[in-house]
Amino acid sequence: MAFALSAERERELEEIVARYPNKMAACIPVLHLCQEQNQNWVSDEVITFVAHRLDLSPAHVKGVVTFYTLFNQKPVGKHQVWVCQTLSCALRGAGEILSHCEKRLGCHVGETSKDGKVTLRTAECLASCGTAPMMQIDKKYYENLSVPEVDRLLDGLLKG
């Protein structure tokens, strides 16, 4: 089915395009906008839509999508969890947080829990090194984590 944006997001698209001297510059923000509407992933339909609306070739848009790690090229869980694994976090116990997440969710890094609720990922330094270990759940940061705190957060996601 062809992809379309909600009326509100359509207005936002126009706003975004107006910020730049040309339409191509809107490519990344508009992809974010579409990904959000499309259950957090960029399908071929989304690529066609963005290419059409910004007068770009689908190949250009596809090239952009594949370059950036935050554009999902396949469906993901309802929630996305990223555990930072870079040095400052690793020194503060990120390894333990990550293996606990794998155990609790019953899936490995890069996979989605069986109920489809949570996709688990690692992240590279998220600019939160002074409050390590940390993870990002959807759009929010959770810092100074401990294993019980992680349990509480994952409980919330799995129940919700």
Added chain:
Amino acid sequence: MLKQTTYLSHSYGKPDGFTLAAYEAAGGYRGVRKALAMSREQVVDEVKKAHIRGRGGAGFDCGTKWSFMPKESKKPHYLVINADEGEPGTFKDRTIMELNPHSMVEGCIIGCYGIGAHAAYIYVRDELHLSKERLWGAIREARAKGYLGQNPFGKDYPVEIYVHTGAGAYICGEETSLLNSLEGKRGEPRLKPPFPAQYGAFGCPTTVNNAETVAIVPTVFEMGGDAFSQLSTLHSLNDGGARLFGVSGHVKRPGVYEAAVGLTLRELIYDLGGGILDDRPMLGVIPGGSSCPVHLPDETVNLPNDPRFAAWHGKSILDLPLGVDTFRAVGGMLGTCCAIVMNDSADPVLALHNLVRFYKHESCGQCTPCREGCGWVDRIIKKIVQGEATMDELDEISEIASNITGNTICAFGDGAAQPMLAFVKKYRKSFEDYVRTGGKSQTRRLSL
């Protein structure tokens, strides 16, 4: 001497410190009024006097960079602010965006005027959702007051500011990659020259400044460039003012602290950071983001022939002031001034493995030495950790790293090679022990 300051951090810890009302109550938007009363040339001269060394890692003088912008040109000019903050261990720009976003808005207005631009794009990495929200909020507040738009502070000099977002790629912090990403392309670095001041965003003259660099500019106009520069103990080395320092890893009080330039690692780690976690011996410290070489606690400064650094010759590296040129002189790098500290519970082989994995993941792949080199070193360290490597392979790490250095389009390659060279040289024995004992010599842990 430890001299803590609050030019940027006065709002930190205050629940509504990010609002326009709080910013103005603390004296905000006064510097920009002074700046807009000057000529464009006077503004650039004042910033030159302040000796702000770029806070994004390379330490280039801000006023000098502004002066590279064409005086007259038919094309529009752009100010692009680098708030991609992705260098491992670095977490200072995020605090400005979340807690003091108006300092960036004010700095952008002055910056646009100084370089002849009417639009600024703040490039924020996508993960920093609260930062983007606070910046947009500050922009809206400023526009409602008429500080942005057609006549900022009554001056006939239109300025608009936009927040732009990335989509998860460390390389987009490199300024030319950032420009490609701003233009809606893959974030691959461009060959230089041409430099951004000639051919930057959308093919137009552009200045790229780090978020903290632009945020401190209002303070310069508030107090005067000279006075600002003299806050620093390294004023004579043209490294002026105050800046944000971060400390993370194995310290008791990790965090962001603001102080006059010239702070030492000892002051950062012990006075501000509260000392080493669990009071264990220090294994090493990376002064400013992972691309800087690591230093051992017992290193001494060896600069007998340079009068500029005579005062520190023979002293511990921990007592060398954190300055762009001081650390360059000892073969190190200041970087972003956000130090990563390791105590002796950390295994240096695993620490390097962690960093090399990062660089392998983040290389954009354009240059063969960088793309292949990072992957190759990653494979060797994996073998070392698994106890399957030979001494020859250990030596290969330094060879591969040396072949990356200087042979790539952008400085990512050098940034990846630095930790490889420094770790293998400075923790040679730990690496050799791994090889000799088949990986059984070490704790195999990064954290306790």
